[in-house]
Amino acid sequence: MIPFITNFKSLDAPSKWIFAYVICSVVFATGSWTINKIFGNNMWFFSMMHVIQFGILSAFYWYCIKNPAIRSFIKFMPFVMLVIFSLDIFKLEGIKSYNSISAGFKSIVILAYGAIYFLQLLQDKSLLERSIYINSLHTFWYNAGIFLYSCTSFFFTISYNLVQGSKVGRFPVIRIILSTNYIVATITMILLYIGLTKYKKSRYAAS
Numbered sequence: 001m002i003p004f005i006t007n008f009k010s011l012d013a014p015s016k017w018i019f020a021y022v023i024c025s026v027v028f029a030t031g032s033w034t035i036n037k038i039f040g041n042n043m044w045f046f047s048m049m050h051v052i053q054f055g056i057l058s059a060f061y062w063y064c065i066k067n068p069a070i071r072s073f074i075k076f077m078p079f080v081m082l083v084i085f086s087l088d089i090f091k092l093e094g095i096k097s098y099n100s101i102s103a104g105f106k107s108i109v110i111l112a113y114g115a116i117y118f119l120q121l122l123q124d125k126s127l128l129e130r131s132i133y134i135n136s137l138h139t140f141w142y143n144a145g146i147f148l149y150s151c152t153s154f155f156f157t158i159s160y161n162l163v164q165g166s167k168v169g170r171f172p173v174i175r176i177i178l179s180t181n182y183i184v185a186t187i188t189m190i191l192l193y194i195g196l197t198k199y200k201k202s203r204y205a206a207s
Helices: 002-006 013-039 043-064 068-092 100-123 125-129 138-165 170-206
Strands: none
Touching (some): 002 013, 013 138, 013 170, 043 100, 043 138, 068 100, 100 138, 138 170
16 A cells, blocks of 8 residues: 555556555455454445445546446446445345345446456557557556456355355355455455556656
């Protein structure tokens, strides 16, 4: 987080939204742990943070994706996410359970955005004309980190409620799931940092 803070004034819009995502992730991790220690159940906090993260990542992809129709779709989706979240937490799965419907929706949509952006980079003829490799772009690395974490998050989402509701070997399996999630989260932060270094290099090259 420190590299983003020290370079904040020079960041472009996608980088600032990624910085917001990093801050949100730190709040997510520390808040979940603190609430769990104090109250024992932090599932409502998980659900709330998923909504906030979805809004932040939607803004990031709105800046990255060029297609006007998809950009309009991205602007609309946070409202859909809010409706699904409200139904999930108050009507469907409840405030004390892991809301896998809204969390799963978030993961699937973000994965779709990531795939669309990867395809955009691969089909961008202007990059070829300027001899720019996609792995030299900072947004490529940002997207790689978000895509990787969303893949893991999706499997976490579809499995966590099943494990949570099981009475056989529940806690060891939950620890394995959470540990895997934290490892992938660490790798994601490394990829985001690589993206930041690529952005700094591109600025130095342009100056």
